[in-house]
Amino acid sequence: MNTISLCMIVKNEEAQLADCLSSVEGIADEIIIADTGSTDSTKKIASGFTDKIFDFPWVDDFSAARNFSFSKATMDYILWLDADDVLLPEDREKLKKLKEEMDPSVDAVMMKYNIAFDKSGAVTFSYFRERLSRRDRQFLWREPVHEYLATGGTMIHTDIAVTHRKQKVSSSDRNLTIYRRILDGGGELTPRGLYYYARELKDHAQYAEAIRYFSLFLDGGKGWVEDNIAACNELGDCYHRENRRQEQLMALTRAFSYDTPRAETCCALGYAWKEKGDFKRAVFWFRLASMLERPENSLGFTREDCWGFIPCIELAVCLDKLGQTQIAEQYNEMAGRLKPEDPSVLHNRAYFQSLKTAEQPEGQKA
Structure with a gap:
């Protein structure tokens, strides 16, 4: 079975580090912590999970710190996380299975990174990151800020997700x-x-x-x-x-x-015309967004609601403005199937029902 080193860089992460490290239980065979200058209890918390804690003087370069942490790894593969990341139970089980079954010729594994959520907990913003890499390939991090791991060779995409749980803005x-x-x-x-x-x-x-x-x-x-x-x-x-x-x-x-057009762009154009009061053109762009096929394994930023909910809910509004109430209501129900408890869906549903009630003869009204 493949072995995994978890490599992290941290600084003053006492509020969330334990949750992160607990979420990789049964996955990481060793944990490497590179501390870049904590003044709180971060290192004490880390010591409850590993004895491989190293100090790395901060030099305004995230890649330098990550490369240092990677240099301390000894297992077959390296997994990286930030302190405000966690693996949810379903994803933890998927990663355990991948660890057991993955062909050791795989050089890198792309995993989803879910970083924003609506009030119901549904993902609203995500993208793929190079999460797991073969140690002996000695891939390096590049760029001082918004760094990336320069991987190559045999790469696979998975539906395993890392969940970002930032506790402070x-x-x-x-x-x-x-x-x-x-x-x-x-x-x-x-x-x-x-x-x-x-x-x-x-x-x-x-x-x-x-x-x-x-x-x-x-x-x-x-x-x-x-x-x-x-x-x-x-x-x-x-x-x-x-x-x-x-x-x-x-x-x-x-x-x-x-x-090819992306739903995020089409929705932005729809909003631009809606703001101007040109609902006909707004409908064109929102309708196009609703029909697009999402690129397979796209590594770019994905605003999930643009690929379903936003086009539907906005078509409900814009088509109603154009007097196409029946079709507008249908789009609202489509939006409702995606987010049943969304306030906009519920508000629109009540509005459409009020129109029907107003159209009924006086004696038939409830």
Whole structure:
């Protein structure tokens, strides 16, 4: 049977580390903890699970820290997690089975990363990450921020998911500061660096500067196709926030030059026309989103609701505005099958019922 080293980098994670480490019980044959400067009880908590705890001075480089943790592994495969990640019971059992049955010629395993959820717990945002890799291939992490493991060889996709359970909302400008230190020091950002720097700028509401760097990334022509598509969507949102409507539409439609339309882009276009009150055009884009086939094993960011719920619920609203009430109600029921207790579905259902009641002759009303 394959053996697994869990390698992690941590700092001040006392609130969530135990949950993370407990969730890999029966999977990790060894646990490697690289601590980058904790001042709380993180290392004490970690010591309850492993004696392989190492100090690594923080050097503003996530890849350097992760590569250090990987260098301490001794098992066949390396699994990585962050302290606010967990394996839910179903996924833990799937990973145990994979560990037992996986062909040792596999070099890397892609797993889903579920990072955002609605009030009912349904996943709303996810993407795939390179989670498990063969130690003897000595794959390295790259990029100081928003790092990635540069894998190759035989790779497999699985439906095993890692669940992100962030317990506190961070407004830290740490990542932004790292990027700016690189630029201020005369360094250059890779295409991936330009993309993620632009995302950091957008997250900090610096929309004009974000527009500049998203544009530099796209115009450079060296980005990964999924990042190109996502950058068009993010650029469109930046233009929207800057009230630059025509440029918003141009940015969004640019995404179609990279691959077949994605539901995320079509929904954004639908919202753009709905906001203007052009419900006919909004219907076109939401309807297209509802008909799209999701790319198989796409490694890009996926907003799950765009591939089902949002098109249906928005078509219910927009078609009603156009006087097509019967079809609008049908779309609302389609949305309801996806999210039965969603407040919008319930509100619309009551609205459509009120219309029917109003149409009944006075003597037939309940």
